Amino acid sequence: MKLYKTITLVSILLLFPYLLWAQEMDAKAIVKKSDEKLRGNSNKATMSMRIVRPDWERSMSLKSWSKGQDYSLVLVTAPAKDKGTVSLMREKELWNWMPSIERTIKISPSMMSQSWMGSDFTNDDLLKQSSIVEDYNHTLEAEEEVSGFDCYKIKLMPKPDAPVVWGKIELWISKEEFHQVKAAYYDEDEYLVNEMQAYDPATMDDREILTRLEMRPVDEEGHKTVITYEDIDFDINISESFFSLQNMRRVR
Secondary structure, three states, X not given: OXXXXXXXXXXXXXXXXXXXXXXXXXXXXXXXXXXXXXXXXXXXEEEEEEXXXXXXXXXXXXXXXXXXXOEEEEEEEEOOOOOOOEEEEEOOEEEEEEOOOXXXXXXXXXXXXXXXXXXXXXXXXXXXXXXXXXXXXXXXXXXXXXXXXXXXXXXXXXXXXXXXXXXXXEEEEEOOOOOEEEEEEEOOOOOEEEEEEEEXXXXXXXXXXXXXXXXXXXXXOOOEEEEEEEEEEEOXXXXXXXXXXXXXXXXX
């Protein structure tokens, strides 16, 4: 009996690294499937954005295009004073085209955590320079219910030297649909900064997605930004040349 217990303990110790690896792979696979569902191989979307503050609100209309993880472009189509403003990511380089001053401005990595167009979304949130799949290590922490969805709760910790904005992310991903139902964003000291929650499932193109995203800074009462998807097409035929500095000035 003593020998059996010793062999069992040794077996567990030998298997422990594998079990940790298996959990990591399972958690990463869940995050990857969720990310791929939201992105597709490529996509084109029409959205509205509403920035809410205690004493005012502002609304914007947007179009966006993306291809893989290296190319994305966001165009402001309204209101008139911001119309034509473009943000571009091309092979991890980021740019803004400002039609009011007719200038193209390169966004430095240090600016990725800054607000995009005065909203509660960061430049990185919109342009997705960092990858929640490749730039983080993933741990399956729990299973919880959020907004009526049975979810996996997954902790994301940045890999060393990864070009990320957040010191930690927690994701709640629904088990059946792989929706990103909720996200919590922490700074480098693991202090909670922003919370995002998604609502309103609807079928767009060939899949069901959550069409309304609400981002709230936790320390600013009455502040939130709401993005609503009005239309999205996945796996469209779009070339890498679309995501060029020249096209920023003429895209419509």
